[in-house]
Amino acid sequence: MFVVFKRELKSYFATPLAxxxxxxxxxxxxxxxxxxxxxxxxxxxxxxxxxMFHPWLYxxxxxxxxxxxxxxERKTGTIEILLxxxxxxxxxxxxxxxxxxxxxxxxxxxxxxxxxxxxILGDPDNGVILTSYIGSFLMAGAFVAIGSCISxxxxxxxxxxxxxxxxxxxFVAIGSxxxxxxAGDWMPKFALDTISxxxxxxxxxxxxxxxxxLSDGIFFVSMMALFIFINVALVDLKKAA
Amino acid sequence: xxxxxELKNLVKYFDAIKAVDDISFNVQRGEVLGFLGxxxxxxxxxxxxxxxxxxxxxxxxxxxxxxxxxxxxQARRKMGYLPEGAPAYGDMTxxxxxxxxxxxxxxKGNEIExxxxxxxxxxxxxxxLKQQIETLSxxxxxxxxxxxxxxxxxxxxxxDEPTDGLxxxxxxxVRKLIxxxxxDKAIIxxxxxxxxxxxxxxxxxxxxxxxxxxxxxxxxxxxxxERHNAIYxxxxxxxxxxxxxxxxxxxxxxxxxxxxxxxxxxxYIIIPKKGFNLLDQxxxxxxxxxxxxxxxxxxHGHLDDVFRQITSKTLS
Numbered sequence: 001m002f003v004v005f006k007r008e009l010k011s012y013f014a015t016p017l018a019x020x021x022x023x024x025x026x027x028x029x030x031x032x033x034x035x036x037x038x039x040x041x042x043x044x045x046x047x048x049x050x051x052m053f054h055p056w057l058y059x060x061x062x063x064x065x066x067x068x069x070x071x072x073e074r075k076t077g078t079i080e081i082l083l084x085x086x087x088x089x090x091x092x093x094x095x096x097x098x099x100x101x102x103x104x105x106x107x108x109x110x111x112x113x114x115x116x117x118x119x120i121l122g123d124p125d126n127g128v129i130l131t132s133y134i135g136s137f138l139m140a141g142a143f144v145a146i147g148s149c150i151s152x153x154x155x156x157x158x159x160x161x162x163x164x165x166x167x168x169x170x171f172v173a174i175g176s177x178x179x180x181x182x183a184g185d186w187m188p189k190f191a192l193d194t195i196s197x198x199x200x201x202x203x204x205x206x207x208x209x210x211x212x213x214l215s216d217g218i219f220f221v222s223m224m225a226l227f228i229f230i231n232v233a234l235v236d237l238k239k240a241a
Numbered sequence: 242x243x244x245x246x247e248l249k250n251l252v253k254y255f256d257a258i259k260a261v262d263d264i265s266f267n268v269q270r271g272e273v274l275g276f277l278g279x280x281x282x283x284x285x286x287x288x289x290x291x292x293x294x295x296x297x298x299x300x301x302x303x304x305x306x307x308x309x310x311x312x313x314x315q316a317r318r319k320m321g322y323l324p325e326g327a328p329a330y331g332d333m334t335x336x337x338x339x340x341x342x343x344x345x346x347x348x349k350g351n352e353i354e355x356x357x358x359x360x361x362x363x364x365x366x367x368x369x370l371k372q373q374i375e376t377l378s379x380x381x382x383x384x385x386x387x388x389x390x391x392x393x394x395x396x397x398x399x400x401d402e403p404t405d406g407l408x409x410x411x412x413x414x415v416r417k418l419i420x421x422x423x424x425d426k427a428i429i430x431x432x433x434x435x436x437x438x439x440x441x442x443x444x445x446x447x448x449x450x451x452x453x454x455x456x457x458x459x460x461x462x463x464x465x466x467e468r469h470n471a472i473y474x475x476x477x478x479x480x481x482x483x484x485x486x487x488x489x490x491x492x493x494x495x496x497x498x499x500x501x502x503x504x505x506x507x508x509y510i511i512i513p514k515k516g517f518n519l520l521d522q523x524x525x526x527x528x529x530x531x532x533x534x535x536x537x538x539x540x541h542g543h544l545d546d547v548f549r550q551i552t553s554k555t556l557s
Binding site for chain 2: 011077078080081084212240
């Protein structure tokens, strides 16, 4: 597994693409925070305005990172080499997943100037910031798992990107008031609660408020496990196709 | 019996299309099996099933006794595979790529370096070891793919078109390499270059429309050719007509064709009826009557003919 992980991570940095991706991510994060989030007008020394937009940022950023994981292997045929090495499918899937997750982790870590500035400007609750970072990282993992899983169904990176971005959007948006109001008219309450229980946004939101609820962490971890499991099944299924 | 590859009743459907239809064969240690067939006959599909990359709809494939679907890890350890088109990670150098494959195959430290050195020399890729694979020529890429399949010195080699895209010198080198390795491995190569089968294979299987239509040595395949034991004879111009009529009168002759002619002489090919050898008869009469204007040549047959004969029969 570690061998695959190492190769994947290296291949992210083999091209300038990685640097471009991370720069775009950082710039977007900055724009969202300062303009849309009105970081200064918020008037408080915290990073809420920054973390608030993470689900929306990941929505595009992570499918773009994950789309190549499997689609590219299938397109170039290297998947035949990869899957005839004496490794299990689970090892390969995990290796790829972890590489993409660590890569997004790097991008996330590079937002540290935010944390420095807010500490210079005021006296924030660093505990809350830490849980927010952890929450954001866990959420990123769930997005990566979805992206990797979808990438396994298509040869085309573009298709993989569009489908996983859509799926990620659904997972973010189902908890938003817009959807809930719309569905609330005709859906029974328990169904509504179940649906919004799957919202990445809601689970992440409570983590960014500094509420350390284990269930939110467990939610993201189980989403990762679920999609990794589906990913393995999809790769196996393609063998029989 | 040292049977390293056992394929039994392999069948593969792609949706409703039957790509491979009940293929069974074994390959022993020391054998080089040439896998022939027109494009789309199911060669690659069969090879993919032998490696465990594709699951068969039914049937089993075993590598050194390990079922590729039930004991995939053990089976894959014993096997080197060059997939069709020799895919490789374009963003890596051959050195990085070989290191990756070696590590994934469980080689350690010194072994990795040593084996990379060995396969690099065998496949002559030393000069490009530090270049990105996507910048390499087709010939080099193919050989990087070959190197990758050999890195752990496997007992079983499955090579899908190993010489495709190589120039004649490189083809020669690769064939020599395959021959050198042949004695202690079981090797399957697919190809549609028939001279390759004659050059390296101890056995040839022809498949057509997913079925095995021939399984024998290249020599006995050639014997199936209509032109097997046919005789090329060159006679003087003035005796051409009489010679031709005389040959036609032999009851073992099937046909006489004119191959070429010029001012002084004519070349005929005399095709015998199946199983007959005309050499003595023809050489005697040509000598006695003084027709000869050149040497006699015996034709051993063309694999191309046999290939066409066997594969077009099933197509029509």
